[in-house]
Structure formats: C-alpha cells, structure tokens
Amino acid sequence: MCYKLTVPIISSVIVLALGPAASAQVPADIWSAAGVSAAIDEADLSIHQFNSSGSVSIKSSVASGTLDVRFPVPTMPNHLAPAGACTELRAVLRDPGAGSRVIVRLMRLGIRGGFEGQLTSLGGIDTDKTQRLTALNQPDEYAAYRACLNVGTDRPFDFALFTYYVEAQLIKTAAGGNPGPGLMAVQICHTEEQCES
Helix, strand or coil: CCCCCCHHHHHHHHHHHHHHHHHCCCCCCEEEEEHHHCEECHHHCCCEEECCCCCEEECCCCCCEEEEEEEEECCCCCCCCCCCCCCEEEEEEECCCCCEEEEEEEEEEECCCCCCCCEEEEEEEECCCCCCCCCCCCCCCCEEEEEECCCCCCCCCCCCCEEEEEEEEEEECCCCCCCCCEEEEEEEECCHHHHHC
8 A cells, every 4th residue: 555645744744753852952951959959067956957848948846057958969950051151059048137147068079080088168158248139028938049159151061070069058147036047949050040940
C-alpha cells in the first residue's frame, strides 16, 4: 500500500517535530536552597529550629546566640555570565531589628591547582548593611535581599579548581527579641533577568 503525503502534511510534521527544539532555551543558571535544607554546625544543634515555612531560625526560647548554617553549591549547569553582568546572591531573611542580624556569604575553597585550602569570601548580604527590598514596613516578616558578588566576568565559577558554599550566621543578642532572625531561602543567579524569570 502506498500513501501520498501532500506538502501541507509534511510541513505540519516538520513543524511538530521541530517545535520543541525551536522553543527550547539554554537552561537558566540558577541555584536555590531552602532554609530547611541547611547543614547546621554541631555546636548549634540545640538552638536551631526548622519551621513549616521552609525556614531555619533560632529557637524563641534562646536568649542570645549565633546559629551557623551552610549550603553546598553544586556544579551549576552553565556557569557562564554575559559581559558586565552582576552575578547575584539573593536571600529571603528575617531581621526584626535591634538584637537581630543575619549575614550570608558565598565562600570559595581551593581544592587543586595550587589553590588547595585557600578560603575566600566572594561577597554577601548583611541585614544591618544591605538594603531590604520587600516587606519594608513589616520588620517581623521575611524580606528579600540581594547583592552582587565579586566573582569575575564571563566565567564566575571554576568548579575544576574550587568548591563553593553559602554560609550564614543568624545572630540574636537580645532576650525576648522574638521572632528572632531567620533564613527562608538563598539563591545565586548570573543576571537579574535570570533571577526574575
């Protein structure tokens, strides 16, 4: 049995076959982590709590203390940035004011090529110094913060020579300052457009 395929039918088949490829884009190079996925320092296990909101915070019963948490940054799929782009560290944090502070930094640790053991901070967010972007009149609420990182130009990350992690310190210095400091999420992306997409 022989079938004749007309031009419109062939064209439709080609469009359907190429449609997904034509609409496919290079994956956005974004890394994100929720507070509940944080690695907690062993010395701080008694003062932290994971919350149903996905955040990590200092327990309300703790009068004062510093909670140290870390997030490993795995190899990102593309890790290329356009020339002049601001590779951003973003975070959703709670700092209700006096007696609270949250510091979030991207750390780079050398693992080979003569960089073994070199630990460098590539920039970060300090809620006492970085502008709060959302929930401006709601100090007890989680708010967005962002900062450009000092990671170079078109190739911000070199996973062959270094490993990367985000470290955060949640600091509470006043008894009764509840809700205390908290961290809901952290994110790294190479352009504001990637972060917003």
